[in-house]
Amino acid sequence: MTYRDVATRQVLIWCCTAVGARMPVAMAPLALVFLVRERPGGYSLGAILAAAYVVGEIVGAPVLGMRLRPERARVHLALGLAAGSAGFAGLGAFPAAHPAVLGGFAAVAGAAPAAATGGLRTLLTALVPERAAAQALSVESMLTAGVWAVSPAAVAGLALGVAPRVPLLLAAALMAWSVAGLWLLPAAWGADGTGDPRGEDRAGASPLRVLAGAWPVYVTGAASLTLLGLAELVLPALLEQRGVGVGWSGPLLTGMAVGGGLGAFAYGLRAWPGRLRTRSVVLMAGTSVCVTLAALTPDAVGIAAALAVGGVLQSAAMLTRNLSLREALPPHALAAGYSVMYAAAGAGYAATGSLAGALLEVVAPSTAILAGVGVTLLLTAVGWWGEVRTAGRSPQGGVGNAATTALAAPGAEGAEGAAIRGRRDPEGRL
Structure with a gap:
C-alpha cells in the first residue's frame, strides 16, 4: 500500500476543487464574528450568526445528501456550492444589514453546500483504484488539516489588516472556484451500469x-x-x-x-x-x-x-x-x-x-x-x-x-490481505 495510486492529475484537480469548497467552511465561524464585532453587542451577534451557519450545515447535510444521486452528482454539487457562494457574497456585500438578513445569508451559506463534503469524498474514492481508498481518504484528511491550520490566520489577517468583509468575500470567491473545478472532474461516479454486490441484499430497503x-x-x-x-x-x-x-x-x-x-x-x-x-x-x-x-x-x-x-x-x-x-x-x-x-x-x-x-x-x-x-x-x-x-x-x-465480503473477489487480495485473528483485515481489499 503506497500513495502512488493517488498521485494523479485527476486527484490533483480534486484537491484544488476541495480547497475551494472547504476553506470557506473553516473560515466561516471566525469570519462571522469579525464581520459584526464592532456593532453593538457584536460578539453576541457574531456567535448567533455562527450558530445559524452551523445549524444550516447540520440540517442541510443529511437532507441534501440523501437527495444526491451518483448519475447527477456534478449538477447537484454545483448548484449547492453556487448557492453557498451567493450566501457568503451576501454576507460580505451587506455587512450592515439587519441581523435577521445576515442570519438568513449565514444559514444559506451553511446549508446549501453541506452535501459537498460527502459528494467530493465519494468522488475522490471513485478516482482511485479500490485498493487505494485508504490512501485517498488519508490525502483528504491531510488536505483538511492544512485548510484548518491556515484558515484562522487568514481570516484574522484579512479582517484586521484589510476589512472585516474581505474574508467572507474571499470565501465566496473560493466556493465559486470550486464550482468551476467540478467541470474538470467526472460528472458522476458509479454510473457505468456495473453491478453492485453490496446493494443486492438491500434492493428493497428504503x-x-x-x-x-x-x-x-x-x-x-x-x-x-x-x-x-x-x-x-x-x-x-x-x-x-x-x-x-x-x-x-x-x-x-x-x-x-x-x-x-x-x-x-x-x-x-x-x-x-x-x-x-x-x-x-x-x-x-x-x-x-x-x-x-x-x-x-x-x-x-x-x-x-x-x-x-x-x-x-x-x-x-x-x-x-x-x-x-x-x-x-x-x-x-x-x-x-x-x-x-x-x-x-x-x-x-x-x-x-x-x-x-x-x-x-x-x-x-x-x-x-x-x-x-x-x-x-x-x-x-x-x-x-x-x-x-x-x-x-x-x-x-x-x-x-451482510455482503461485505462479496466485494473481495477471488484473487483480488494482495499481500495486505493476510488473515488477522481468523478473518481478513477489513482494509485488505483496499
Whole structure:
C-alpha cells in the first residue's frame, strides 16, 4: 500500500476543487464574528450568526445528501456550492444589514453546500483504484488539516489588516472556484451500469433505512469531533487558568492541526492490524488521554505536546470511521452516508461547545475539559457496542452489511490481505 495510486492529475484537480469548497467552511465561524464585532453587542451577534451557519450545515447535510444521486452528482454539487457562494457574497456585500438578513445569508451559506463534503469524498474514492481508498481518504484528511491550520490566520489577517468583509468575500470567491473545478472532474461516479454486490441484499430497503443501519459509525464519528471542539473552544480559558498568554491558543491549535495531517499520512502508509472498530476505540481512547493530559498539565510545552499527539490520533480515528462507513453502506448510499456523518460530527461539535460553555460558568476550564472527555468516551462506548451488536447479526461481521465480503473477489487480495485473528483485515481489499 503506497500513495502512488493517488498521485494523479485527476486527484490533483480534486484537491484544488476541495480547497475551494472547504476553506470557506473553516473560515466561516471566525469570519462571522469579525464581520459584526464592532456593532453593538457584536460578539453576541457574531456567535448567533455562527450558530445559524452551523445549524444550516447540520440540517442541510443529511437532507441534501440523501437527495444526491451518483448519475447527477456534478449538477447537484454545483448548484449547492453556487448557492453557498451567493450566501457568503451576501454576507460580505451587506455587512450592515439587519441581523435577521445576515442570519438568513449565514444559514444559506451553511446549508446549501453541506452535501459537498460527502459528494467530493465519494468522488475522490471513485478516482482511485479500490485498493487505494485508504490512501485517498488519508490525502483528504491531510488536505483538511492544512485548510484548518491556515484558515484562522487568514481570516484574522484579512479582517484586521484589510476589512472585516474581505474574508467572507474571499470565501465566496473560493466556493465559486470550486464550482468551476467540478467541470474538470467526472460528472458522476458509479454510473457505468456495473453491478453492485453490496446493494443486492438491500434492493428493497428504503434509503433512510439503509443509512440508519450505520448509526454506530455516526455516533463514533461524532465522538471523534467532540474532542476537537472541546480543545478549540476551551483552550483560551485553560491557558488563562495556567497563567499562559491567551495568544498561544492559535499556535497550539495549529500544532494540533499539523499533527492531524501527520496522523493521516502515517495511517495511509500501511495496512494496520485489527478490525476497524477496534482501531477506532484504541485511537479514541488515546486521544482522550492526550486531551486529559492537556487539561492537567501546568505548562504550555506540555499542553502543546499533548494536543499535537492528540491531533495525530484523532485524525487516524476519523479515518477509521470513514473506512467503516464504506463497509457499512452500499456505494450508491455513500455520499448520503458521509453527509449524515458530517452532520452528526457537526452536532457533536456544537453539543460539546454548548456543554463546555455552560460548565465554564460554574467550574474551572480543566474540569470542563474532563467532563467533555467523559462524554466522548461514553459516545465511543455506545458506538462500539452498536457495531459489535450489529456485526453479531451479520455472518461477515460488517456494520449492517451482510455482503461485505462479496466485494473481495477471488484473487483480488494482495499481500495486505493476510488473515488477522481468523478473518481478513477489513482494509485488505483496499
